[in-house]
Amino acid sequence: MKVIEQTISQITLPTPFAVGDVHVYMLAGDTLSIVDAGVKTKEAWEALTTQLKELGYRPNDIEQIFITHHHPDHIGLTEQFPKAKHIAAHPNVDRWLTRDQQYLAHYMHFFEQYFIESGIPKVFYHALDQLEATMDFAGKGEVTIPLVEGDTLPGHPDWKVVETKGHAQSHLSFLRVHDHLLIGGDHILQHISSNPIMEPPEIGKTIEYRPQPMLQYRKNLQKCIDIGVKKVLPGHGEIVEHPQHLIFSRLAKQEERADYVYDILQQSRCALTPYEICTKLFPKQFKKQIDLTMSETIGQLDYLESLERVRKRKEDGKIVYEASIIDK
Ligand SMILES: [Zn+2]
CATH class of the missing domain: 1.10.10.580 (Structural maintenance of chromosome 1. Chain E)
Structure with a gap:
């Protein structure tokens, strides 16, 4: 646990995934909010309650949950805050929290087609089963406040929503307007290069209309340069003190x-x-x-x-x- 300043604290939780620990952030403002919800394991829950206690809070004190993106290491403990009235996130987080069956069938169908079209041999098709296994680590719920680009975070008037698709089609970051501090989810990480990840197109659209996550990712890295992000509180790893420098080196490596x-x-x-x-x-x-x-x-x-x-x-x-x- 790290008190970053009076109104922001970083809480670090274990995950069973290769990425290692994940950070969640406590934001104290007109309401007490948590950004991201770790992974659904006993270890993460224990780590969270212990660190909350050190900060003088209990899970019951948390009034709303903001989500940066739908991956299981960021939505695990959504059900553990009984007093949280709202989950605020990109609308695309909702289908994962509700386990929208129509969407999940669409997701699987897309990946079968994508594997075939990409020439992937059948021995690798078991990778498609991983989806259900990792979903066990994800919490449930529903997005009650859909957030889009430019929105102000409810209860935190100094924070604005920046859409940062690429790593996920649900990815948002949160920018503090007065000093351009960014809570960046997995968009900008210091030691791990954050991957653009393939996802299906919207339901009803064919495979040709799939997203192009690398192009989105590049565009949204550039966006962070353009809006002058000064420092990033990431979902994993160290606080990014010189994001502009890091972004330029990421773009150059990709090229x-x-x-x-x-x-x-x-x-x-x-x-x-x-x-x-x-x-x-x-x-x-x-x-x-x-x-x-x-x-x-x-x-x-x-x-x-x-x-x-x-x-x-x-x-x-x-x-x-x-x-x-x-x-x-
Ligand atoms: Zn992550």
Whole structure:
């Protein structure tokens, strides 16, 4: 636990995930609010109550919950605050908190199609089962205050909502207007490069309309530069003291990796599926983390496609990419 200033404290909770600990933040204002809710485990709950006590609070004192995004390490303990009247979050968090069956079926259907189209071999399809396993760590509830870009945080008039999609289609950050301090969820992390993660398009839309999380992520990193974010309280790891510097280095690294993907395609004699590119880009990691490595690969391809450096087409039900000749 870290008292950041009189009205903001950082509480650190364990998770069973590779990412390690997650931070939640207590905001004292006209109301007492918590930003994010850790993961649903006994260990996280014990850590939370202990640290709340050190701050002089009990779970019953918390009046509302703000959520940065829908991942299980950020929505785990939503049911544990009986006096919290509201969950305020991006509207896309709601389908996860309510376990919207229609949406979850759409999600699974999209990923089956996406795996097939990307040329991923059947042995990896078990990765699709992970969804249900990780959902056990997520809390339930409903979004009672939907938040969108520019909204003021209820009970905290100095804080505004900044939409930061990319890592998740529900991702929001919260900006304190007077000094540009940002509660950034997983948008900007110091030691871990935050991944753009693939998600389905809205219900009713086909796979061609899927989001392009890398392009969103880049745009929303740039947005943080443009609005002059000065310091970031992150969901994981150390407080980011020089976000502008970090953002520029993240963007540059991503561009380097895209160049590498471009080189792979230029040196290949035939067009390649996203899976084939993934195995060359992440030869050590792809077997263990097919979902994340594929999201990253597709992200680089979307980026290269946006610059017209690669072209894609469909071949035997699979998407294949080749380098455009314009760079030669
Ligand atoms: Zn996280």
